[in-house]
Amino acid sequence: MAITADLLWLDGVLVSKEAATVPVMGHAPQRGSLVFDAGSFSSGDDGPLLFRAADHVARFLRSTRIVGLEVPFQETDLVRAAIEVAAKTRKDEGLIRWSCFYAATEPDLLPRAARVRVAVAAQILEDPPSTAPIRIAFFGDARKAPPEALHPHAKAAAAYLGPMLARKRAIACGADEVVLLDREGNIAEAPVANVCAVVGGALWTPPVTYVLPGITRDSVLALARDEGIPIREEPLPADVFASANEAFLTGTSYTIAPIGRINDRSLEGPGPVTSRLAARMAAAKHGRDPRFANWVTPLRG
Ligand code: PMP
Numbered sequence: 298m299a300i301t302a303d304l305l306w307l308d309g310v311l312v313s314k315e316a317a318t319v320p321v322m323g324h325a326p327q328r329g330s331l332v333f334d335a336g337s338f339s340s341g342d343d344g345p346l347l348f349r350a351a352d353h354v355a356r357f358l359r360s361t362r363i364v365g366l367e368v369p370f371q372e373t374d375l376v377r378a379a380i381e382v383a384a385k386t387r388k389d390e391g392l393i394r395w396s397c398f399y400a401a402t403e404p405d406l407l408p409r410a411a412r413v414r415v416a417v418a419a420q421i422l423e424d425p426p427s428t429a430p431i432r433i434a435f436f437g438d439a440r441k442a443p444p445e446a447l448h449p450h451a452k453a454a455a456a457y458l459g460p461m462l463a464r465k466r467a468i469a470c471g472a473d474e475v476v477l478l479d480r481e482g483n484i485a486e487a488p489v490a491n492v493c494a495v496v497g498g499a500l501w502t503p504p505v506t507y508v509l510p511g512i513t514r515d516s517v518l519a520l521a522r523d524e525g526i527p528i529r530e531e532p533l534p535a536d537v538f539a540s541a542n543e544a545f546l547t548g549t550s551y552t553i554a555p556i557g558r559i560n561d562r563s564l565e566g567p568g569p570v571t572s573r574l575a576a577r578m579a580a581a582k583h584g585r586d587p588r589f590a591n592w593v594t595p596l597r598g
Contacts, residue, residue, distance in 0.1 A: 299420035302386045306378040306417040309370070311385070317416055320402040327404035329455025332360045333396045336379065336512075337549050338419075338596065340389035341584035346593035347383060347393070348549075348582050349512050350376045356452070356512070357395045363451040366397050366413045376594070378417040384596045385419070392420040392549065430557025430566050431546065434472035435484070435535065439463040441507060443480040449508055460488030472558070474546070476538070479507040484533040486511075490548030492533070493517065494541035495570045499527040501537070513547040513578070516592065520577040523588060526570060543568030545575075552578055 305317045325331040334357035338347045354375045361368050370378075379393045396416045401408035441449060447456055460477060467475035476492055479485040484492050485507050491514040493502045500521045502514060521528055538544065543566055544556040553575040555567035567575065580586045584593045 298423045299392055300423060302382060302391070302419040302421060304382065304385050306382050308414055308416075309374075309378075311381070314418070317418075319398060322402055322404055323399065324401045324404060324408050325398035325454070328406065329453065329458065330364060330366075331396055331398040331454040332357070332364050332366055333394055333452055333454070334360065335549050336393040336395075337582070338383045338389075338391055338393065339582045341593065341595065343595065343597075345383060345389050345596045346582070346584045347376075347379060347596065349516070349592050350379050350393070350594050352512050352515075353393070354379075354395065356450075356510070357397070359450060360452045361397050361413075363448050364453050366399070367411060368397055368413065368415055370415055375415070375417065379419075380594065380596050382417055382419040386421055388421050390422060392422070394418045394420060426551065430555045430564070431474055431551075432472040432558040433474055433476050433487075433544075433546075433556050434467035434470050434560055435476045435478065435538075436463070436466065437478070437482070439466065439475060439477055441477045441479055441485040444507060450505070450510060452509065457488065464488050478535060479503070479532075481532065482535060484535055484538045487546050487548070490546035490551055490554070492538070493545050493547060494533060494538050495543035495568060496529075496537060496541050498570075499529050500570065500574075501529040501531065501533055501541075503533045504530050511547055513549060513552060516578060516581065516589075517547050517553065517574055519589070520574055520581070524573060524577065526574075543571050545571045552582065 304311045307317050319325045334353045336353035338345045399408045400412040463475040477485045491511040546554040555571050581589045
């Protein structure tokens with residue numbers, strides 16, 4: 298769990314989190330049109346470091362364009378806002394959330410005015426993330442909305458309702474997390490993470506046709522290439538995933554979460570490929586991988 302820091306950046310100024318509210322009758326809560334992105338910062342040798350902040354902001358702006366929200370800020374303003382709210386926490390580790398929503402106070406399906414508001418918040422982790430291998434369930438009828446219904450690259454609040462219900466179902470079955478299928482019945486993604494499997498020594502992950510282009514996923518693929526691990530970016534059949542030697546989730550909130558069970562089958566783990574990539578990811582996030590030094594931005598400097 299994470300707690301929102303006291304000060305948020307709202308439309309260019311710092312305000313208390315109590316002052317940063319949305320109207321209950323507004324479009325964001327009534328229609329789920331709020332768009333967001335979530336990044337992180339981690340300790341480095343000379344102070345905290347944002348991880349791939351410009352990539353998160355670029356993806357955030359892409360989501361806003363898909364939903365049709367016109368953001369009156371530049372990419373650099375939104376990276377600077379993240380630095381500001383992260384630095385204000387005086388913590389070494391945390392999350393950053395960029396949000397954009399219609400200012401409308403009425404729930405008309407098409408808002409009467411197009412004015413939007415933009416917020417950037419830091420969140421502090423209450424507990425260190427669990428390192429226990431994660432138990433996954435998937436169901437033939439728990440699927441991602443197809444791209445014709447909602448573009449999978451738009452991180453819009455409304456997109457998370459189906460995945461939230463699927464996660465509840467997985468938890469009721471004794472798992473920790475759900476993996477959703479795509480409309481063809483192949484593996485898509487978890488509610489807030491991408492899926493990777495290790496099959497015959499290759500790292501296999503679904504292409505981004507039906508899933509969010511995760512920044513952790515992209516980082517893991519770059520590190521795997523650097524390690525000489527073969528990559529298959531291809532549709533991942535559910536039965537291949539279910540019988541993989543190793544599997545893990547990638548996402549800002551997990552970084553790399555080894556999977557210890559898929560439905561009723563236990564996996565020994567974390568396996569060697571997962572462990573190698575997790576160690577490389579940790580080094581990169583803490584600014585200790587010179588090959589990927591451009592992934593991090595110091596908060597002070
Ligand atoms: N898929 C979905 C639907 C997500 O919400 C997230 C979290 N942003 C991810 C995958 C993982 O993306 P990232 O590695 O950029 O956090």
